[in-house]
Amino acid sequence: MTDEALHVTARITGVVQGVGFRYWTARKADELRLKGTVRNNRDGSVQLAAEGTVSDVEHLVSWLHSTRAPGRVETVDFELSEATGEFDDFRIID
Numbered sequence: 888m889t890d891e892a893l894h895v896t897a898r899i900t901g902v903v904q905g906v907g908f909r910y911w912t913a914r915k916a917d918e919l920r921l922k923g924t925v926r927n928n929r930d931g932s933v934q935l936a937a938e939g940t941v942s943d944v945e946h947l948v949s950w951l952h953s954t955r956a957p958g959r960v961e962t963v964d965f966e967l968s969e970a971t972g973e974f975d976d977f978r979i980i981d
Contacts, residue, residue, distance in 0.1 A: 899933045
């Protein structure tokens with residue numbers, strides 16, 4: 888089960904812009920060998936899409952909820968689905 892590929896889409900709210908949130912999220916995703924994107928939304932939230940093994944995706948979601956994530960995360964609304972294979976790497980989108 889842990890080798891299956893999983894896709895997570897998340898919207899993170901709180902103080903998550905202007906604090907290095909996208910940079911540190913991308914570093915964490917690279918560390919976990921995840922592929923996907925992270926970008927700022929106009930409403931001050933951050934949008935994340937990532938794919939990888941079930942355990943690595945779960946680790947990222949846990950990290951987003953933890954005090955180790957930069958800034959001050961208030962909510963992490965996320966959905967899990969089957970991986971699509973649409974990403975080649977993990978990128979920060981401006």
